[in-house]
Amino acid sequence: MKEFTAFLLGEQENISKALQTVTEKMPRSVQEIARYAFLSGGKRLRPVLTLLWYKLLENRNKITHPVLSVYDASIVLEMFHVASLLHDDVLDNAELRRGKTSSHIKFGIRPCLLAGDALLAMGNKQMAEFQNVRLMNIISDALLRTANGEIDEIALAGKIPASPAEYLDVIEGKTAWIIRSACEVGAVMAGAGEEDTAKARNFGLNLGMAFQIVDDALDFSPEEIIGKPAGGDLRERKCTPPVYMYLETLHGQEKEDFIKKFNVIPSPIFEANQKQGMDNTGFSHEELKAINQKIIDAKFPEKTRELAQSYLDKARENIANFTGSYANMLLEAITYVKERKK
Numbered sequence: 507m508k509e510f511t512a513f514l515l516g517e518q519e520n521i522s523k524a525l526q527t528v529t530e531k532m533p534r535s536v537q538e539i540a541r542y543a544f545l546s547g548g549k550r551l552r553p554v555l556t557l558l559w560y561k562l563l564e565n566r567n568k569i570t571h572p573v574l575s576v577y578d579a580s581i582v583l584e585m586f587h588v589a590s591l592l593h594d595d596v597l598d599n600a601e602l603r604r605g606k607t608s609s610h611i612k613f614g615i616r617p618c619l620l621a622g623d624a625l626l627a628m629g630n631k632q633m634a635e636f637q638n639v640r641l642m643n644i645i646s647d648a649l650l651r652t653a654n655g656e657i658d659e660i661a662l663a664g665k666i667p668a669s670p671a672e673y674l675d676v677i678e679g680k681t682a683w684i685i686r687s688a689c690e691v692g693a694v695m696a697g698a699g700e701e702d703t704a705k706a707r708n709f710g711l712n713l714g715m716a717f718q719i720v721d722d723a724l725d726f727s728p729e730e731i732i733g734k735p736a737g738g739d740l741r742e743r744k745c746t747p748p749v750y751m752y753l754e755t756l757h758g759q760e761k762e763d764f765i766k767k768f769n770v771i772p773s774p775i776f777e778a779n780q781k782q783g784m785d786n787t788g789f790s791h792e793e794l795k796a797i798n799q800k801i802i803d804a805k806f807p808e809k810t811r812e813l814a815q816s817y818l819d820k821a822r823e824n825i826a827n828f829t830g831s832y833a834n835m836l837l838e839a840i841t842y843v844k845e846r847k848k
């Protein structure tokens with residue numbers, strides 16, 4: 507993983523500069539929130555994927571701009587990602603993100619929702635500067651699919667998915683589409699042909715699916731590592747693979763009780779639930795703790811990671827015909843997603 511990690515580190519400065527420049531172009535009222543959200547320690551995976559596909563496929567048909575560079579294009583999907591997290595932390599009542607106070611706790615819900623909106627708008631404006639309809643279509647689709655994935659996830663909250671496809675559709679929308687689009691933007695900016703562009707987007711889609719599956723496994727890792735309380739998905743009534751695997755071990759009355767408590771719609775007043783000792787769910791704090799421990803003891807997070815493998819294999823197929831250091835780095839990106847610990 508040496509080359510990919512070195513590239514990731516080496517490009518941080520250029521990516522940060524592009525983020526800083528775009529932040530300065532935004533209305534003053536949202537700059538502080540945008541800066542806080544950008545600086546909260548993300549890995550910049552999405553811009554790096556855009557850059558790697560760009561460098562792998564760069565040719566004389568590449569898209570150019572008199573002032574802006576590929577870095578300015580590469581941060582658009584990062585802006586969407588950060589905007590989605592600003593909104594997501596409000597929806598999930600999350601108090602911590604990457605070990606820091608969530609933006610909506612620090613700045614208030616309304617300013618953060620609007621800062622998220624401003625980031626989405628600014629991302630669109632920045633991409634429009636390249637005057638390329640194809641790029642605009644790619645990022646609009648990413649926005650639509652992401653919003654749709656989140657809406658479907660909320661509709662499924664507290665329910666047991668009827669089939670794995672229901673869960674897979676949600677993660678494809680809420681996570682994989684932005685990663686797919688990050689790769690596709692790189693290919694289109696590079697001036698790649700149809701076949702290679704399809705490879706870029708399929709690579710991204712599959713890597714994105716694996717990324718979210720691994721994320722759902724990591725949700726049961728200690729707070730010191732993931733920077734947010736362990737077991738958040740169960741608390742947020744999301745039936746992710748580790749939760750589903752636990753459900754499958756239950757029978758009879760125990761299973762019925764679990765489903766009933768999982769299905770309790772929390773009061774919109776967070777504090778009211780906490781006063782009743784209900785951790786914003788139908789489960790008590792102690793019950794949640796005990797279930798989390800059982801999930802960890804049964805190694806369901808590890809088993810969940812194994813589900814990511816078929817997607818990682820498909821991502822690998824999409825770079826099988828490329829050679830050179832950028833192709834190697836994309837291969838290493840697959841290993842990075844597979845092995846990541848936070």
Ligand code: FPP
Nearest residue numbers: 586590591593594598649652653656680681
């Ligand atoms: C984090 O998931 C959230 C997402 C991956 C997507 C959130 C999307 C929206 C709020 C829709 C609106 C956004 C756009 C771009 C139109 P998680 O809650 O499972 O992960 P977490 O534990 O890191 O919060």
Ligand code: MG
Nearest residue numbers: 594595598600
């Ligand atoms: Mg969340």
